[in-house]
Amino acid sequence: MSIKLMTIALLTFAWPIFTEQFLRVLMTNIDIFQLSFYSDKAATAAGVANQIIVLTIYIYGFVSVGLQILVSQLLGAKRGKEIEHVITTGLVLAAILGIILTVVFLFFSSHFLSWLGLDDNLIALGTPFLQWIGGASIVIAIQVAILPILRSHGYVKQAMYVPVVTSILNVIGNYLFLFGPFGIPVLGMAGVGIATALANFVGLLLALYLLKRHVGYTFSFKKVKDVTYKLSYAILRLGLPSSGESISYNGSQIIITTIVAVLGSTALTTKVYVSSISQFVILLPISIGQATQILIGHQVGARNPDQAYRQGWHGWIIGTALALIGSFLLYIFSTPIMSFFTNDPEVIELSKNLFLLGLVLETVRATNIILINSLNATGDVRFPLIVGLIIMWIVSLPFAYLLSVPLHIGLAGIWIAYIIDEGLRGGLMAYRWRSKVWALKSIL
Template sequence: MSLDKRDRKLTLFALTWPIFIELFLHMLMGNADTLMLSQYSDNSVAAVGVSNQILNILIVMFGFVATGTTILIAQQLGANQHKSASEVAAVSLVANLIFSILISVVVVIFSDQLLRIMDLPQELIPDAAVYLQFVGGFAFIQAIIMTIGAVLRSYGYTKDTMYVTIAMNILNIVGNYLFIFGPFGIPILGVEGVAISTIVSRFIGLLVITYLLMKRVSFSVNFKTVFELPVHHIKNLLKIGVPSAGEHLAYNTSQMVITYFITILGAEALTTKVYAQNLMMLIFLFAIALSQGTQIIVGRMIGARDYEGAYRRCLKSFYLAMTISTSMAILFSTFSDSLFGVFTNNQEIIKVGGTLLLLTIILEPGRAFNLVIISALRAAGDVKFPTYMGILSMAAISIPVAYVLGVHFEFGLAGIWIAFIVDEWVRGILMLMRWKSRVWMTKGFIGEKAAS
């Protein structure tokens, strides 16, 4: 069985370029916060950076439903099961709304405890707590945006989510400017202002993307009766989403532990890490965009039983992602002084940051393995293997090597970056071997298994 005429129009390029722009703008929003706050104080940058480390774990928890939604809808559209696809969309929206509201409440109540677990320097806690309470308390807005975005992308409407992200970024940057620099007599609020700007821009984005969802997708179910839908939709979402979230959660947890190691090195090292990772995001977003576009296409091919096409598509995307990531890493390393100079005039931060970007030339090709191939494995229903390998690698390689090299042998951030390199390459090679083994072909069409 092959994809129908309409579905064949969803080429990798047509899907990926709007995703790339959207991701770029998401990262630009984070960089805009960092860049604007750097004009306010370096300490505020570090405080927001640590708070975002915690918020990233929330995004992973919300994302497990979005990931399952993307894959299930893609498979069902590939198999021309449009009614089931719309049912999954409705179930995922309601499930993530309930779940995310509960998580947001927990973050507000336990924000101080969460920051103290990170062993944040005392002078950074007030700003970090304000940001975490404000943005974390309204994190459910981002959860719903993520879920609606997953639905729209699965149906091929990647441009819609891109336009919403553009609008959100513009609003966020304008809000940052108003509250950080205080024109027209507006009070300068610093970190609190950045948090307010983030919340308001996301809320407006939610209104717009909800309108687009209602306009683009014909639901075969009334949201009032969503709880009467077959329970296998929830089971399928959990079957894909929970292992996927487990791998992401393991990664983000390891990053939190490693951030704790960095706090031992001092506030300057923490600030350098935030600046370096903001720049690195601009390098690997190409691979992320390719992985998300590939996931949708592979999911549809699996639904259409085109396993050979899925096999070739993943490898082509992987080679392309590795080439682009390596080229971008070399470019950024070449101009590292100028890039770090945008954020700070601290020469020690610029020097250490240059070393980190040099190591990134080795790191990013390894990351490309994992971003693209793991996405394809999930789309094919092979979700447990990446999770098990991810948890094992991060527990056995990333965390201990980061401590030994970065803290014990006092290599600092360079030692921690070497740990990242070893972790990404070991996992990446294992993922490539898994894909080439074609074991994932035995996993089949997830929706069909549950329905049968």
């Protein structure tokens, strides 16, 4: 396949995925943005709580990532008859996982916020917000499992409709419960959580409809008999390590948040805002990475490793270039962007330094994101996990503490530790992809 055709195929998949992911992240950050007009403390509590919510998205990936890899390879191998059983198994596993997380959030939300070092006032603000959104975990888990099925079949635009609808409903619901027009009671952060949960429920109904219409699949309890240990193992064998690397990363970020809390409320507020805004740049390589994963999965299933290899490097070139451009624009316009969130000049000035470091950080992070997705698509899921566990917990965390607290570099020290982490892992992922060891690890 020529470079032109690879680019067209990649962007055809990537732009709807970007829009979908953009709106999903937007829905999370809409809460912070709208709460920033309500109070800075509420926005800070929501920002910390969102770190836990983002972590659960990766837990859902135990199923959704495995589903996307497996379905993509089955389609590439033209074994479509097996896909219905795989979908049923994936949805059942997602439901079980969602029920477990729902119970956990209902009973332990305040404990999570306490462990992150928040004071009693912020814990009181954040607990109902986290309980409502986390309490909808079963809804979100099933919804998140359906979307990669649609994407793997080529229905990337259709999958995009779900976050579009949920984002619109989320904004409307937040406004109603925060500012109380038409006599609606003002429920504060609890109202934002309720609005988010209801929006996701509508999103699930839409996802089920799209799955039926475009893939021709309708769930029924009679199909539960199709769930087998073999299929469950196949999905989780791919999903657990793939998402495990992401969970490890976000788990380390939660611990880093406790380090930032030591630096004071200004540092914590700055980190919440900068991390939230930077997510939109990260979405560029994420969308390229997911599109690359689908295309590589099809090529691996079709027994075409050379084309898969080229596709991986092609995705890396485009993704890193977009990440660099995005982070540069973010730095140039950092002051007006931050002014939307806060009027605190110390927070605005501190954030500008972090966005400058982001020019390097987001470029090396893009390498990780895209090449890990490429390796996962082939079934080579353990290597990224092992490397991630070692570097994140033995290198990144100690450097984050050393640079920020004992050496008094502050938040900039945290960002330098991020660069060291992403740079080391990115180099190892590039070496692994170039070695082509993954060509021996196809799951079919």
